[in-house]
Amino acid sequence: MLSLDAAATASQTDEDGSIDRSSPFASLAARKAALGITAGVKGFTSVRDIAIVNVEGAGMIGVPGIASRAFAALYAANVSVVLIAQASSEFSICVAVPGVDGETATAALRRAFRIELEDQIISSIELMPQCCILAMVGENMQNTPGVSSRLFTALANAGVNIRAIAQGSSEHNISVVIYANDEVRALRAAHAAFYLSDYAISVGVIGRGLVGSTLIDQMREQRAKLHDLYGVDFRIRGIASSSRMWLLTSTEDLDKVDAPGPNWKEHFDQRAEPLDLERFVAHVNDGTLPHAVLADCTASADIGAKYAQWLRAGVHLVTPNKKANTATMAYYREIRKAMRARNTHFFYEANVGAGLPIISSIRDLLRTGDAFLSIEGIFSGTLSYIFNSFDGRAPFSRIVQQAKELGYTEPDPREDLSGADVARKVVILGREDRPRH
Numbered sequence: 001m002l003s004l005d006a007a008a009t010a011s012q013t014d015e016d017g018s019i020d021r022s023s024p025f026a027s028l029a030a031r032k033a034a035l036g037i038t039a040g041v042k043g044f045t046s047v048r049d050i051a052i053v054n055v056e057g058a059g060m061i062g063v064p065g066i067a068s069r070a071f072a073a074l075y076a077a078n079v080s081v082v083l084i085a086q087a088s089s090e091f092s093i094c095v096a097v098p099g100v101d102g103e104t105a106t107a108a109l110r111r112a113f114r115i116e117l118e119d120q121i122i123s124s125i126e127l128m129p130q131c132c133i134l135a136m137v138g139e140n141m142q143n144t145p146g147v148s149s150r151l152f153t154a155l156a157n158a159g160v161n162i163r164a165i166a167q168g169s170s171e172h173n174i175s176v177v178i179y180a181n182d183e184v185r186a187l188r189a190a191h192a193a194f195y196l197s198d199y200a201i202s203v204g205v206i207g208r209g210l211v212g213s214t215l216i217d218q219m220r221e222q223r224a225k226l227h228d229l230y231g232v233d234f235r236i237r238g239i240a241s242s243s244r245m246w247l248l249t250s251t252e253d254l255d256k257v258d259a260p261g262p263n264w265k266e267h268f269d270q271r272a273e274p275l276d277l278e279r280f281v282a283h284v285n286d287g288t289l290p291h292a293v294l295a296d297c298t299a300s301a302d303i304g305a306k307y308a309q310w311l312r313a314g315v316h317l318v319t320p321n322k323k324a325n326t327a328t329m330a331y332y333r334e335i336r337k338a339m340r341a342r343n344t345h346f347f348y349e350a351n352v353g354a355g356l357p358i359i360s361s362i363r364d365l366l367r368t369g370d371a372f373l374s375i376e377g378i379f380s381g382t383l384s385y386i387f388n389s390f391d392g393r394a395p396f397s398r399i400v401q402q403a404k405e406l407g408y409t410e411p412d413p414r415e416d417l418s419g420a421d422v423a424r425k426v427v428i429l430g431r432e433d434r435p436r437h
């Protein structure tokens with residue numbers, strides 16, 4: 001049994017009920033608890049090694065005695081029932097039992113309902129092994145609307161599928177049955193949703209050039225502040241270049257790894273292994289942290305072509321890379337479909353205007369009734385620099401070289417010089433004009 005209790009964090013509230021602000025990070029949960037933001041939830045517990053048995057059939061509807069016979073059969077087989085769920089349609093009854101008793105329970109129920117199974121009154125009695133129960137408990141949850149909704153949303157956002165739900169009318173315990181593999185991810189997501197712990201986010205950075213390195217440095221600089229203000233705990237768990245990757249464990253800190261060298265770039269040089277993109281993504285999204293984010297800081301179309309697959313696997317994406325958003329319309333739509341299917345996010349504000357909030361501003365305007373009349377702007381830092389700097393005295397190639405050194409150009413400056421980069425930005429903005437993709 002794995003249990004995380006809010007009491008540990010709640011103890012950071014002073015005895016007189018005031019909030020201890022001496023430790024800004026540790027006191028976040030206590031601050032939230034004192035403000036009532038934890039919605040009366042005291043903690044979460046998981047019960048491992050559970051199997052569920054589902055008895056299903058339209059012929060059960062309105063027929064008295066089915067539940068009584070089912071439980072009598074389980075009692076006779078000496079199986080203890082841990083959780084019961086039945087929807088008001090009476091179409092199915094689901095019981096959770098200890099994993100070791102799953103086969104026995106299924107066989108006992110099949111024996112008890114042999115005739116109903118033959119007559120198709122009951123259509124199936126199925127065993128679903130390898131589950132666990134996540135229980136949310138708290139006396140003060142009673143009469144607090146929205147508690148279950150917050151739990152279910154958190155689990156959905158973490159990509160955790162709920163297989164059965166039970167809530168006693170006392171409202172002190174809401175239990176959900178989930179796949180055993182999702183246990184850690186679910187516990188962390190549930191805790192974070194009720195501010196009983198931090199939002200731990202597993203981050204993988206693909207591309208460690210100008211943008212990738214700057215992003216990593218900014219995350220390191222901002223980490224403490226984001227943790228304090230929002231309870232967000234970024235863990236960089238992987239960094240990749242075009243040929244190599246460095247995988248960190250979920251507790252390894254980028255600055256305190258067991259490797260010589262004063263900074264992460266040197267650690268990367270010493271510890272990176274040959275790139276295996278599939279393994280890289282699987283490592284970042286290995287389920288030990290509830291949320292996984294990939295930051296694609298390349299200009300690679302091959303990487304962009306993986307977005308739909310990754311979003312469908314429950315990984316969130318953030319990128320300055322324009323290739324995916326300017327691929328075929330079919331692929332553009334596929335990405336949006338994948339996001340909807342798994343509740344994943346795809347953020348690409350830096351596709352146009354670098355650090356300026358152009359895409360979000362346009363979306364705001366479109367959502368509040370404005371419409372595109374035309375798209376005009378200066379879309380290329382590289383071309384602006386060249387036009388402002390070229391006066392015939394220095395060779396054109398030197399000006400382009402300077403633009404590259406200043407970090408304005410694409411990895412391949414021909415993308416800027418040919419106008420392809422500008423065209424991509426305009427396509428990306430134009431495609432924002434179709435809210436129902």
Ligand SMILES: NC(=O)C1=CN([C@@H]2O[C@H](COP(=O)(O)OP(=O)(O)OC[C@H]3O[C@@H](n4cnc5c(N)ncnc54)[C@H](OP(=O)(O)O)[C@@H]3O)[C@@H](O)[C@H]2O)C=CC1
Nearest residue numbers: 207208209210211241242297298299300320321354407411
């Ligand atoms: N520069 C800017 O001001 C802005 C840039 N952008 C966009 O940001 C992205 C990155 O630009 P920038 O940082 O300047 O480029 P860099 O050339 O500095 O870095 C690119 C990085 O991507 C890596 N890479 C390339 N292909 C792959 C691959 N297939 N798999 C894994 N890694 C790969 C490279 O690896 P290696 O180290 O092995 O070469 C390198 O580390 C581009 O899409 C660009 O359009 C967006 C807004 C502004």
Ligand SMILES: N[C@@H](CC=O)C(=O)O
Nearest residue numbers: 380381382408409410
């Ligand atoms: N190469 C681009 C920068 C990123 O989009 C430019 O010159 O504006």
